[in-house]
Amino acid sequence: MSDYALELLDITCTFRSKDDLSQRYTAVADTTLRIRAGEFVSVVGPTGCGKSTLLNVGAGLLEPSSGTIKVFGESLVGINRRAGYMFQSEALMPWRSTLDNVMVGLQYRGVPDADARTQGEAWLARVGLSGFGDRYPHQLSGGMRKRAALAQTLALDPDIILMDEPFSALDVQTRQLMENEVLELWAAKKKAVLFITHDLDEAIAMSDRVVVLSAGPATHPIGEFSIDLPRPRDVAEVRTDARFVELHTQIWNVLRDEVLKGYAQQLKKAA
Structure with missing residues (x-):
């Protein structure tokens, strides 16, 4: 059996405009992302960069324009029945x-x-x-x-849990309670988790590894960080750890410019 629960290999997702089929938009380009069995991986990136697109590819809800999806070493055809989607x-x-x-x-x-x-x-x-x-x-x-x-x-x-910003609408206190509950449940069975979030603090506090995506179009990974904070973790308390602060600085230094690019693109679309 493969060491990886989920592999997204050289994934590209290109969409055609509904109004003009000659116009195309590449949301994700040449992206490879692997999640080991039992590993908690978070993906962060600017708004609209294609994070949820990758999650839908992993769920089998979206067929990529090119690339391969593997689930425990086997090529995925159709819906990923070994995954649960929140x-x-x-x-x-x-x-x-x-x-x-x-x-x-x-x-x-x-x-x-x-x-x-x-x-x-x-x-x-x-x-x-x-x-x-x-x-x-x-x-x-x-x-x-x-x-x-x-x-x-x-x-x-499910053997794989896919989570798309599940706590973004909650107040801070409720959010932290839910984050701790998820970590406790995850620790009990150690399923593979692919977690999408805009919140860098949340990503570091919960994960074994954080992957940073570039601003779109044609988003792709530009950084990967191993989170070596000890477990079990309390998501509120771990934020005061010196290593947490160090990791946050390292990841934000990679993410910052992409967030600014994404923000500029959003302003351009709104104009």
Whole structure:
């Protein structure tokens, strides 16, 4: 078996304009990204640089224009069924209760309802939502909905977890609680994680490795940093560690110019 859970090899993604098919935009160019089994990897980069595009490629939701995707050494065809995807906005069905939302993926996989219910209740307990299974999404706070979405993803016991800025809409305190909960759950089973974030502090606090992408178009990795902070970590406390500050400075020195380029491009589009 391959040492890598997920490999994106020489990936290029080019899109055509809906209004003018002769116009093309290359979001990602010649990008290679590997995540080992059990490794927590964060990807940071400017707004609009193609981070989510790479995540969708890894999920099998987007076929690249060129390149190869491998999952545990085997070429991916279609949907990546060994991956769970936690979206930026919760993929909770408003007409289903919290427990029913957590159960739905198991039911789609053919797990009998009674077993799916037992597993769903166990996962709600693990994310701190015991007693809230009969509530509907609109009856939960933002943080509680994120916990439900996390339980929904992890209930399927995926070998790879793909996370697209899952905590960006939360307040600072709730966000840190969720980050610590994710780290605790990850430490228990050590799944491969590909985590997309705009927050450099979050990336360093949670990860084994941080990959920096260039500004688009044709984004590609321009830096890779091993995060050698000891585990387990508290995401709030680790920010005061001298090594954390040193790593933040090193990564920001690479990221800064790309953020400024991305910002300038956004202003140009808005003009």
